[in-house]
Amino acid sequence: MPMPPSDGWYLLGPFIAVALVGFLGAIFWRMGLQWTQAREDPLRELYEGLAIFGDAEDYGLLCPAAATDDPGIAEEIRSLLSAAGIRSTSAERPDGRLLVLVFPEEVDEARRLVGGSPAL
Template sequence: MATSDGWYLIGPLIAVGLVGFLGAVFWRMGLQPTGSTGGEPDGLSIFAECEDYGLLWPAAVTEDPEIADEIRRLLADAGIRATSATRRDGRVSVLVFAEEVEEARRLAQS
């Protein structure tokens, strides 16, 4: 095929058209990019809902990291594995596995 008759442009034009079509479909579905404006995110945002810790559940939430460490030590003495995570609002969550969350909450309240 000779390069002078313009057939070499068909592949790139199809690719650009397909990307544009998919972009329009995703835009219509509401999958717009969300920018961090400091307030509530607009559109679809994966992390806009609640904080997700995977298999771990919050057993206690406190403002002071030292109190969170004390709770972790108390749970460790009871044989419950625990870790802590700082939330977006600055508070500290003590996290345990789901099957131990009730016992951990009971121990943390006492």
């Protein structure tokens, strides 16, 4: 059975779809990502404190249990908490200090265990 002749019009639909997705992606990238990263943006003070735009002091579900300047001490605190069965991680603050973070239900116990660590 012979195949019907084609002249390439069947490629037009997928080409238009790919071009449209690329065009919309470029527009949304320009509107979204570039807008939040601009330092001279006059609206920056309106969204600076929102966590969705990268608030440095927002750690999601985790709470700070200890703070230190030394990464070695932060690892010792984390291993102490791990030995006690408390899951933890660390994060760096904008001023360079390291925070040891735990879940809210374990923060009181973690702070008791750490005891003599520098204050937050």
